[in-house]
Amino acid sequence: MSMNLLRAALYRPKRNALSLPILPSTELSREFEIAPEHCQRYQQLVAWKPGIASLIHPCYLQVLTLPMQLSMMVREPFPFKALGLVHVANEIDVYRLPEQNAKLVLKTKFTSLEKHKRGWVFGLRSEAYVDGQLMQSATSFYLARERHQEEQASRTTESSILPSINMSQLQNELGVRNESLCCTYEFESNSGREYARASGDYNPIHLTKVSAKLLGFRAAIAHGMYTKALGLSIALSNKNVGLGSINSVQLDHLFANDIDSKVTIETQFLQALYLPNSAQFSAVNHNNRLVQVLSSQHRSKTREYLKTAITLC
Numbered sequence: 001m002s003m004n005l006l007r008a009a010l011y012r013p014k015r016n017a018l019s020l021p022i023l024p025s026t027e028l029s030r031e032f033e034i035a036p037e038h039c040q041r042y043q044q045l046v047a048w049k050p051g052i053a054s055l056i057h058p059c060y061l062q063v064l065t066l067p068m069q070l071s072m073m074v075r076e077p078f079p080f081k082a083l084g085l086v087h088v089a090n091e092i093d094v095y096r097l098p099e100q101n102a103k104l105v106l107k108t109k110f111t112s113l114e115k116h117k118r119g120w121v122f123g124l125r126s127e128a129y130v131d132g133q134l135m136q137s138a139t140s141f142y143l144a145r146e147r148h149q150e151e152q153a154s155r156t157t158e159s160s161i162l163p164s165i166n167m168s169q170l171q172n173e174l175g176v177r178n179e180s181l182c183c184t185y186e187f188e189s190n191s192g193r194e195y196a197r198a199s200g201d202y203n204p205i206h207l208t209k210v211s212a213k214l215l216g217f218r219a220a221i222a223h224g225m226y227t228k229a230l231g232l233s234i235a236l237s238n239k240n241v242g243l244g245s246i247n248s249v250q251l252d253h254l255f256a257n258d259i260d261s262k263v264t265i266e267t268q269f270l271q272a273l274y275l276p277n278s279a280q281f282s283a284v285n286h287n288n289r290l291v292q293v294l295s296s297q298h299r300s301k302t303r304e305y306l307k308t309a310i311t312l313c
Contacts, residue, residue, distance in 0.1 A: 091265070291309055
C-alpha cells in the first residue's frame with residue numbers, strides 16, 4: 001500500500017484539460033486469503049457485534065480491495081489525480097457474508113462516469129467470490145474535483161449514477177417519532193489515523209489538519225467508510241431494529257446462509273465530518289427497510305453527514 005500511496009502522490013494524468021475524461025477498461029482479479037488477525041482488528045474498531053463475529057463486516061470488502069482500487073488509479077490512462085478524491089457514495093449488495101478465514105477471489109473494475117457540479121463522479125466496483133459464487137459486491141463513487149470547461153459542460157449532463165436514495169422520503173421516514181435507535185458517538189481527533197491503520201486508507205485528508213489543508217479541507221475529516229461501517233454495526237447489533245419483519249437475530253441467519261435474496265446497503269456521504277466531533281446515529285425501521293442518518297446539532301442548525309438505506313431484496 002505504501003508504494004501505491006507514493007505513486008498516488010506523484011501521479012499526474014496526461015489528459016488534456018479540454019478533453020472529456022475516459023475511464024480505463026481495466027479489470028483486476030486476485031486470489032486472497034483473509035488474515036483473521038487483521039480482520040478482527042478492523043471489526044473491533046468498527047464495533048462489529050460478537051453474534052456474527054465469524055463473518056466479515058459488510059464493509060470489509062472495501063478494505064480488502066482498496067490496494068487494487070488504488071493501483072488502478074495511479075496508472076495511465078486514469079484521467080484524474082488520485083490524491084484528493086472524495087468518496088461521495090457507496091452501495092453494497094450482500095448475498096452471503098464470507099467467513100473470516102475464507103479464501104476469496106477479488107475483482108475490481110471501473111463502472112461509470114458522469115459530470116458533477118464540482119467535477120466528475122466515477123464508480124469503481126469490487127466483487128468477492130468464494131468457490132466461484134458471488135458473495136457480495138460493492139460500488140464506491142468518487143468525486144474528482146475540477147472546474148468544467150465550457151465545451152465539457154455543453155456535452156454532459158448532471159450526475160445520475162449515484163445510489164438512488166430518495167432524500168425527501170428518507171427525511172419523512174426519519175421524521176416519524178418511533179425511532180428504534182438513537183445514540184451519540186464521539187469521533188476523536190485521531191479517528192482518521194486509527195481507521196487508516198486498520199483499513200490501509202491513508203488518504204491525507206483524513207490524517208491531520210495540516211495534510212487535510214493541503215488538499216482543500218480546513219481540518220482532517222472522518223473516513224466515510226468508517227462512519228458507514230460503524231453505523232451498520234450499531235444498528236444491526238440492536239435487537240429493536242431490523243429489516244421489516246426480520247429482526248437482528250434473523251438477519252444473522254440471512255448473512256450466513258445462501259438463499260435467494262440479498263441485502264442492499266446504499267449510502268450517500270453528504271458532507272465532511274471534521275475531527276474531532278460529536279455526532280448522533282439515528283435509525284428507524286420503516287416500510288420494510290432500515291433507514292439511518294448520522295447528524296449533529298450546531299446551535300440551531302442540523303448537519304447531516306451520512307444517510308443509509310438498508311433493504312432486503
